[in-house]
Amino acid sequence: xxxxxxxxxxLFRKEGQxxxxxxxxxxxxxxxxxxxxxPGQGLRLIYYxxxxxxxxxxxxxxxxxxxxxxxxxxxxxVTSAQKNPTAFYLCASSIAGSGNQPxxxxxxxxxxxx
Amino acid sequence: xxxxxxxDSHVSVSEGTPVLLRCNYSSSYSPSLFxxxxxxxxxxxxxxxxxxxxxLVKGINGFxxxxxxxxTSFHLTKPSAHxxxxxxxxCVANTGGFKTIFGAGTRLFVKA
Numbered sequence: 559x560x561x562x563x564x565x566x567x568x569l570f571r572k573e574g575q576x577x578x579x580x581x582x583x584x585x586x587x588x589x590x591x592x593x594x595x596x597p598g599q600g601l602r603l604i605y606y607x608x609x610x611x612x613x614x615x616x617x618x619x620x621x622x623x624x625x626x627x628x629x630x631x632x633x634x635x636v637t638s639a640q641k642n643p644t645a646f647y648l649c650a651s652s653i654a655g656s657g658n659q660p661x662x663x664x665x666x667x668x669x670x671x672x
Numbered sequence: 673x674x675x676x677x678x679x680d681s682h683v684s685v686s687e688g689t690p691v692l693l694r695c696n697y698s699s700s701y702s703p704s705l706f707x708x709x710x711x712x713x714x715x716x717x718x719x720x721x722x723x724x725x726x727x728l729v730k731g732i733n734g735f736x737x738x739x740x741x742x743x744t745s746f747h748l749t750k751p752s753a754h755x756x757x758x759x760x761x762x763c764v765a766n767t768g769g770f771k772t773i774f775g776a777g778t779r780l781f782v783k784a
Binding site: 658 | 766
């Protein structure tokens with residue numbers, strides 16, 4: 559079945575540590591996104607990528623980094639500069655080029671601080 | 673500025689009664705509008721989308737939504753709630769390109 563796979567489902571970070579969240583899709587979508595979800599809030603865009611080897615900052619990119627070396631993969635690194643990383647992280651993908659295409663979401667990674 | 677407002681943070685209904693989740697949007701252009709559902713510790717699943725075709729949009733699981741331009745609304749309804757409908761619902765707008773605006777979400781509780 560086509561879809562988006564996020565791993566791990568749960569992740570714990572120590573102080574001063576960088577951690578990387580994985581996102582893989584087999585939908586052949588050009589566009590991929592990372593969102594952060596905090597309790598009682600909507601989703602906030604961290605980074606997005608329209609095409610391989612290109613990505614753009616979203617609304618809350620500070621303390622995060624991404625890469626897009628392959629069409630299928632869009633990993634997110636939460637760096638030690640992100641002082642409040644505890645949240646639910648969602649990866650999504652869509653057909654690029656038009657805003658009338660829905661996004662397809664993975665099942666998320668919940669990141670907590672040790 | 674573009675925005676999406678979900679008018680209720682929580683809605684509680686009894687099983688078998690109608691569901692109404694309200695959404696208003698603010699945009700200079702006619703947006704594409706979506707409703708998604710999120711179950712605990714899961715990603716968002718598309719329920720339905722409006723993209724300037726018919727104003728009454730039917731989605732999965734018996735949900736539908738009506739686009740009313742004059743009221744800038746896109747409310748989600750279902751005639752009869754089921755226990756499995758208990759989840760969080762997000763109204764989402766896109767006016768083109770990669771800028772997607774999410775509402776804050778409405779948590780639906782269904783009582784037996």
